[in-house]
Amino acid sequence: MSALRILVFLGSTREGRHGENVAKYVVNVLKNKKHNVELIDPLTLGSDGHVYQPLQFRRDLNEAPEWMLETNSKIKNANALIIVTPEYNCALPPALTSMMDQFPPASYKHRPCAIVCYSMGPFGGIRAASFARPFLSELGLVSVPKVCVVPEVQGKFNDEGQCLDDRVKANMEKLVDEIQWYGSAISNKIKADGVPS
Template sequence: MSLRMLVFLGSTREGRMGENVAKCVVNLLSEVKHEVELIDPLKIGGDGHVHQPMHFYRDQNDVPEWMIETNNKIVNANAYVIVTPEYNCGLPPALTSVLDNFPPASYRHKPCGIVCYSMGSFGGIRAASFARPFLSELGMVSTPSACVIPQVVGKFSDEGECNDERIKNNLEKVVKEISWYGRAMEEMRSKEGVPS
């Protein structure tokens, strides 16, 4: 079963490494026949930061078109992958801001995989540990495996090719898990709907 997947890129820094990591994730998901789109905070509209979340507009006619379009993509996706760096031992503000722009109901009862990275030796693992409860509050279910990428510099090409076999194997494991959870949850959603 082909799934609709969104890959959320968490960084907006100049020279960000996450763009190439995210391209690799998109490539791997596409190779197993999923329909994949990258959600880049620098390209979806606004400036990547929350000013007024979609669900808090008093008049929904005032919601910007980019928010409506992105929210429709979130609602129609079967699963998500979060690609995040670690900023100050936590999550980057661009990631939380992008996700917080949209109502939790849009994400609810769908799985997400986590890919984290850093230039240091911990690979962003502290960001992953913060991501799980944050994503859970939005209604997502994170998969058991995460891909942790230490010393990310030089490990990905501009086209998203990974030159580290261990990292590539771990990314493929995340792809397998998000595919399995996505199919399983979509099957239950189509058979029984979602818990209310």
């Protein structure tokens, strides 16, 4: 399988966030499979992930910050995305939606997306995943069926991005197999026939 360009979106900005180590693990798994991977972290973007003026609503794109233009280009050139999201109040965290909403749906359109969700409780953020599907769909992304759910996330990852839980490792392998399949299939279809108008 050819290497894919995959973006991993981290959906948390909280101090002491567990998602940073979860995202590192996702990145490591993908890199071990020889994919070109980049982490999109709201804390390293120019606006800390907050929407002030989405790119598509700016009157003059020449006045848009360079980080917005660069990130938008990365989204448009990606073959697939993976969302790493916690569950906040039984829903998606505002950092994730705010960060992704800064870029036009046309940039995301016709790309597969996988969901990795986590929480400190026993449900592993599955309610956030259920909110993520319609949100991602409205951006034009195609969410793959497999979800990697991480309940009681504390202690399951170390600071180097290694997973210490065999069940999570097995589920992550299944999710990566699926996003690779969808990423390759859709990319090949786009190359052959373009996208619907």
